[in-house]
Amino acid sequence: xxxxxxxxxxxxxxxxxxxxxxxxxxxxxxxxxxxxxxxxxxxxxxxxxxxxxxxxxxxxxxxxxxxxxxxxxxxxxxxxxxxxxxxxxxxxxxxxxxxxxxxxxxxxxxxxxxxxxxxxxxxxxxxxxxxxxxxxxxxxxxxxxxxxxxxxxxxxxxxxxxxxxxxxxxxxxxxxxxxxxxxxxxxxxxxxxxxxxxxxxxxxxxxxxxxxxxxxxxxxxxxxxxxxxxxxxxxxxxxxxxxxxxxxxxxxxxxxxxxxxxxxxxxxxxxxxxxxxxxxxxxxxxxxx
Amino acid sequence: xxxxxxxxxxxxxxxxxxxxxxxxxxxxxxxxxxxxxxxxxxxxxxxxxxxxxxxxxxxxxxxxxxxxxxxxxxxxxxxxxxxxxxxxxxxxxxxxxxxxxxxxxxxxxxxxxxxxxxxxxxxxxxxxxxxxxxxxxxxxxxxxxxxxxxxxxxxxxxxxxxxxxxxxxxxxxxxxxxxxxxxxxxxxxxxxxxxxxxxxxxxxxxxxxxxxxxxxxxxxxxxxxxxxxxxxxxxxxxxxxxxxxxxxxxxxxxxxxxxxxx
Numbered sequence: 001x002x003x004x005x006x007x008x009x010x011x012x013x014x015x016x017x018x019x020x021x022x023x024x025x026x027x028x029x030x031x032x033x034x035x036x037x038x039x040x041x042x043x044x045x046x047x048x049x050x051x052x053x054x055x056x057x058x059x060x061x062x063x064x065x066x067x068x069x070x071x072x073x074x075x076x077x078x079x080x081x082x083x084x085x086x087x088x089x090x091x092x093x094x095x096x097x098x099x100x101x102x103x104x105x106x107x108x109x110x111x112x113x114x115x116x117x118x119x120x121x122x123x124x125x126x127x128x129x130x131x132x133x134x135x136x137x138x139x140x141x142x143x144x145x146x147x148x149x150x151x152x153x154x155x156x157x158x159x160x161x162x163x164x165x166x167x168x169x170x171x172x173x174x175x176x177x178x179x180x181x182x183x184x185x186x187x188x189x190x191x192x193x194x195x196x197x198x199x200x201x202x203x204x205x206x207x208x209x210x211x212x213x214x215x216x217x218x219x220x221x222x223x224x225x226x227x228x229x230x231x232x233x234x235x236x237x238x239x240x241x242x243x244x245x246x247x248x249x250x251x252x253x254x255x256x257x258x259x260x261x262x263x264x265x266x267x268x269x270x271x272x273x274x275x276x277x278x279x280x281x282x283x284x285x286x287x288x289x
Numbered sequence: 290x291x292x293x294x295x296x297x298x299x300x301x302x303x304x305x306x307x308x309x310x311x312x313x314x315x316x317x318x319x320x321x322x323x324x325x326x327x328x329x330x331x332x333x334x335x336x337x338x339x340x341x342x343x344x345x346x347x348x349x350x351x352x353x354x355x356x357x358x359x360x361x362x363x364x365x366x367x368x369x370x371x372x373x374x375x376x377x378x379x380x381x382x383x384x385x386x387x388x389x390x391x392x393x394x395x396x397x398x399x400x401x402x403x404x405x406x407x408x409x410x411x412x413x414x415x416x417x418x419x420x421x422x423x424x425x426x427x428x429x430x431x432x433x434x435x436x437x438x439x440x441x442x443x444x445x446x447x448x449x450x451x452x453x454x455x456x457x458x459x460x461x462x463x464x465x466x467x468x469x470x471x472x473x474x475x476x477x478x479x480x481x482x483x484x485x486x487x488x489x490x491x492x493x494x495x496x497x498x499x500x501x502x503x504x505x506x507x508x509x510x511x512x513x514x515x516x517x518x519x520x521x522x523x524x525x526x527x528x529x530x531x532x533x534x535x536x537x538x539x540x541x542x543x544x545x546x547x548x549x550x551x
Contacts, residue, residue, distance in 0.1 A: 108539065123523070
C-alpha cells in the first residue's frame, strides 16, 4: 500500500514505535560514536572537538597499522579456509545426498552449531590445543611425540582454526541456498551435451553459485574481522586484532575518541563490503526464471 | 547404493570431515565435563559429576546464570514486539526510506557486535545512563531486532494477500484481521525467531561486554574466568548451555522452515 490520507493513521500506529526505537537506539548511537571519533582527549577527559587527529594517529602509528593489517590478513585467511571447507560440504548436501529427509537433517546439523554459544565453541579449542590439552595427550599416548608440544595454542594458526570453526556454517548457508536453486535441467543439459563433471561444475554450477560465495564470504570476513574472543582465548602475543585494540581504548587506555574513530573505520569497512557484495551479487546473478 | 566416482568419494570424505570438525570440539567439551581430572587430557581418568556439583554450588555463577535468563527474556520480549510491528508495517506499506530503514535494522547482523556495543556505550555515556543489566537488555533488543524482522517479513511475504482483503470485506476490524488472519499465519515464525533471539541474547558477548555494570551475565562471567585459566567447572556449565541451546535452536530452525515445505 502506498501512503494516502486514509492509510496514514494505520501506518503511523504500526510504525511509530519501531521508527522511534531505531532512530533513538541505533541511528543516534552510531552518530554519537562517529562524532566522538573527532573529539580530543586530554587524559583522563575527552572534549568535543572536530579534528582528524585520531584518524591520523590510527593510520600513521605502526602500533595500529600493524594490527589492522594483521586483522585483514587473518580475516582473509578465515574466509578462504571457510570457503574451501564449506563449498564441498554444500555441494555434497545438494548434489550427492539424494534423500530429501537426510539432506534436511544434515543441513540442519551444519547450521545449528552456528547459533549455539559462540564463546563456548571458541573455548573448546583452548581445551583441545593447549599444552595439557586433548590433542597433545592424544599425540603423546599414541607415541607420535614424546612430550607435549606448546606449538598448537596461542598463535595465529590457532586463531584461524577457531574462527574457521565458528564461521563455516555462515559459509554453508548461502551456498546451500544458491546450489539448491540451480535448476537440475541445466546440469542435465550440460551432461547430455557430453560435458564432463568437472567442466559442468566449472562452466555451469560454479558461476551460478557465485552469489552464495559472495554472500558467505562477506559475512565471514566482516564477523571474523571484528572478533575479540578468539584472540583473547587462543591468540598469542602476536595475536592482537582490531577488536582487542578497541577493548583497550575503552578500558585501560581510556581513549574513547580514538576508540570511536577506530570503530567508525570498522563500521565504514563493513558498509563498503556489504555495498560491494550486493552490487557484485546483482551483477553476477543470472535470471533463471 | 549407487556407485560413486572417485571424486564423489573424495567429496563425501571432505564433507564428513567438515561435519566431524563441527562436532568433535563440542563432544570434547561434553566428555571432559564428566572427566575426573583437573586437566583436559587423554586417557580419561574416570567418571565424575563433581564439576556439575561444583557449578551448582558456585553462587556467583548461578547469579550470573539468573541474570542471563532475565536479560534474554526481556530482550526477546522487546525484540518480538518491536520487530513484529516493524515487519507488519514494512510488509504492508510503501514509504520513502523503506529500504534504508530495513538496511539499518539488519545492519547489526553483519556488523561485528563490538561496534554496536561501542556505539551504545557512547550513547549511554552522553545521556548519563549507567552501565547496567537494563542497558544490556536494550542493547540486545536493538541488536537482535533484525532477526525477528527478517524472519517475520519472509513469512508475511508468503501469505496470500487476498485473505486480508477478504477479512476486511467481511467487516473485520484491522485488529480482528490481525488476531484471526495474520497472527495464525506468522505464529510459528514469531515463536521461531523468539527462540533464536533468546539463545543469541543468552550467549551474547560483545555488546554485553561494553554495557554491563557490576552485575554480569553468564557468558561475561565465563569469559572473565577463562582469562585467568581453565576450570573443568566451565566444561560442566558449558555442556548444560550447549545442550539447552541445541534444543532451542533445533526447535527454532524447524519452526522457521516448516512453511517453506508445505
